[in-house]
Amino acid sequence: MSGLLIRDTIIVPVDNEKKDKLWFTGDVAIEESKIKEVGKNLQGKYRDFEIIEGKNSLTMPGFVNCHTHAAMTMLRGYADDLPIIEWLSEKIWPCEEHLTEKDIYWGTKLAISEMVKSGTTTFADMYSFMDQVAYAVDESGIRASLSRGIIGKDEEKDELALRESEEFVKEWHGKGEGRITCMLGPHAPYTCSPAYIKKIKKLANELGVGIHIHLAEALSEVEDIKSRYKMRPIELMDSIGLFTGGHVLAAHCVHLSKEEINILVNNNVGIAHNPQSNMKLASGIAPLPILLEKGALVGLGTDGAASNNNLDMLEEMRTCALFHKVSTMDPTVLSAYQVLKMSTREGARVLGLNDVGTLAVGQKADVIMFDLKKPHMTPLHDPIANIVYSAQSADVKTVIVNGKIIMKDRSLITMDEEKIIFEAQRLGEDLVKRK
Numbered sequence: 001m002s003g004l005l006i007r008d009t010i011i012v013p014v015d016n017e018k019k020d021k022l023w024f025t026g027d028v029a030i031e032e033s034k035i036k037e038v039g040k041n042l043q044g045k046y047r048d049f050e051i052i053e054g055k056n057s058l059t060m061p062g063f064v065n066c067h068t069h070a071a072m073t074m075l076r077g078y079a080d081d082l083p084i085i086e087w088l089s090e091k092i093w094p095c096e097e098h099l100t101e102k103d104i105y106w107g108t109k110l111a112i113s114e115m116v117k118s119g120t121t122t123f124a125d126m127y128s129f130m131d132q133v134a135y136a137v138d139e140s141g142i143r144a145s146l147s148r149g150i151i152g153k154d155e156e157k158d159e160l161a162l163r164e165s166e167e168f169v170k171e172w173h174g175k176g177e178g179r180i181t182c183m184l185g186p187h188a189p190y191t192c193s194p195a196y197i198k199k200i201k202k203l204a205n206e207l208g209v210g211i212h213i214h215l216a217e218a219l220s221e222v223e224d225i226k227s228r229y230k231m232r233p234i235e236l237m238d239s240i241g242l243f244t245g246g247h248v249l250a251a252h253c254v255h256l257s258k259e260e261i262n263i264l265v266n267n268n269v270g271i272a273h274n275p276q277s278n279m280k281l282a283s284g285i286a287p288l289p290i291l292l293e294k295g296a297l298v299g300l301g302t303d304g305a306a307s308n309n310n311l312d313m314l315e316e317m318r319t320c321a322l323f324h325k326v327s328t329m330d331p332t333v334l335s336a337y338q339v340l341k342m343s344t345r346e347g348a349r350v351l352g353l354n355d356v357g358t359l360a361v362g363q364k365a366d367v368i369m370f371d372l373k374k375p376h377m378t379p380l381h382d383p384i385a386n387i388v389y390s391a392q393s394a395d396v397k398t399v400i401v402n403g404k405i406i407m408k409d410r411s412l413i414t415m416d417e418e419k420i421i422f423e424a425q426r427l428g429e430d431l432v433k434r435k
């Protein structure tokens with residue numbers, strides 16, 4: 001078999017804005033890692049391709065989760081209902097100090113299995129022991145953009161973190177048949193000094209990789225930065241040149257002045273919007289409709305499982321649309337298609353990936369199939385509305401990444417789900433006792 005042919009399926013390619021082309025029925029041919037052709041009756045042309053029957057299914061690009069800390073699955077449900085600073089400093093950070101390589105490996109595997117089972121084919125991760133994350137990504141077949149999280153401490157430790165980040169990029173960028181890409185990950189302006197972030201930016205430019213950072217997440221952060229530097233977080237980052245000469249993925253961007261919105265738009269900064277995390281930590285409401293109107297590059301993310309508490313992009317899409325409709329008291333803001341683009345094509349651009357996120361010919365074959373034969377998916381007046389407003393993660397039946405099937409009929413092919421759950425439960429219980 002030299003390829004895959006998904007036959008007679010409803011296709012949502014997310015590659016155009018034409019009303020009559022947003023969805024249609026046809027076939028998708030995949031050769032090696034790429035989309036070879038999208039059209040009608042392709043079976044005669046690709047006779048030796050393995051057939052995947054697509055009747056009663058919807059086929060679309062896989063979801064791109066633009067911001068998470070995958071192994072935080074280990075702290076799922078461990079600390080909830082707290083203000084962000086207390087949540088971080090009293091619960092999360094003390095626990096994270098005791099994380100081991102094993103915790104990160106199995107926690108990431110747990111996250112990947114959850115993500116694949118809910119249709120995510122790419123994720124952007126920032127955490128520690130990133131080699132373990134990279135092993136888990138490599139083995140599972142998913143696509144990921146990985147950053148070693150950096151928190152400023154003292155001169156010696158800061159220098160070590162830079163060297164480790166550099167080694168990580170040199171070791172992993174482009175590995176896993178090109179599925180793994182890397183960025184440098186200064187945590188935030190309140191945990192890294194401007195001088196340190198400048199150093200990190202310089203190294204990122206030398207290595208030819210982007211930057212993944214948290215920006216303007218909470219009001220307390222804005223106040224803290226203003227009192228320390230007489231500038232707001234995004235103004236401060238602009239003043240040190242963070243946004244020039246290389247891609248930046250900025251998570252959250254909740255509290256923004258008009259000037260800061262312009263800075264983000266003019267520099268094409270990739271924004272990861274995480275509505276459920278922002279709601280759960282009561283961080284605030286990002287001005288998403290204004291950002292989109294101004295042409296900002298925005299994708300969707302779940303953030304870590306400790307502040308969500310799952311990694312389900314279908315839930316995130318639905319929440320995103322509903323959250324902004326009610327917060328603006330305007331049901332016309334954020335159409336289903338806008339949200340769908342944010343979770344696929346735009347999300348890929350937020351990660352700096354141009355060959356992922358649509359079903360256009362030549363794009364990487366990261367493809368998911370939904371089972372439409374469900375009561376909550378019937379009738380099918382508008383498949384895009386059904387995906388954004390009605391679908392559940394259990395409807396995702398097949399997942400293909402880089403042209404390889406990694407889930408078929410809801411069974412994970414490259415991962416041992418039972419073993420992952422067993423190890424994650426055991427290590428998770430042990431982790432909170434170590435604190």
Ligand SMILES: [Zn+2]
Nearest residue numbers: 214251303304
């Ligand atoms: Zn985060």
